[in-house]
Amino acid sequence: NAGVMQNPRHLVRRRGQEARLRCSPMKGHSHVYWYRQLPEEGLKFMVYLQKENIIDESGMPKERFSAEFPKEGPSILRIQQVVRGDSAAYFCASSPMNGRDLAKNIQYFGAGTRLSVL
């Protein structure tokens, strides 16, 4: 299966703990995006990364949230000192390129990680 892989699928944390969400993009894709879906809401853009670079993190909360996409290994979305409001589904997407031809830059999504904060 060459799709976008996210793990874990479900993650339960107590308030104040750290959450680490992993995303492996589709084979051949070097652009990764993270989105968050709160209950009853649409997906909201958080961050866009390329290998070893954060391109746009304008959708990410300024505190406690960070993201990386190292040269080797999956992209990681890290949430420190989680609070109940962080409970959501976090989706990762990848695309083969990011240019002006959007028909070639379709974002393909993983199955998501559902984070529950107790």
Add this chain to the structure above:
Amino acid sequence: DQQVKQNSPSLSVQEGRISILNCDYTNSMFDYFLWYKKYPAEGPTFLISISSIKDKNEDGRFTVFLNKSAKHLSLHIVPSQPGDSAVYFCAATNSGGSNYKLTFGKGTLLTVNP
């Protein structure tokens, strides 16, 4: 503020009939639109897209219509099949700006009854 609105949370149709899902947007900078389908416990799957230079795009049973003056688009599924039952998300972006930022609606749950 919601820049992409899907005002119908749910829609129920009979198998074989047409399903019409609607989407409105407020940001006039949006010029590229996508529809994604999502089954429970899965991620959104790309379905079809349309650029603002067109008013219609067709792919098999799926057709998307764009009315720029009304800032409205719709997805038509003909004929509808039970396997089409899913949540459908409308998304939009600005091809000239940060085109990777997709703005999603809240989704419409489509149920196709056998």
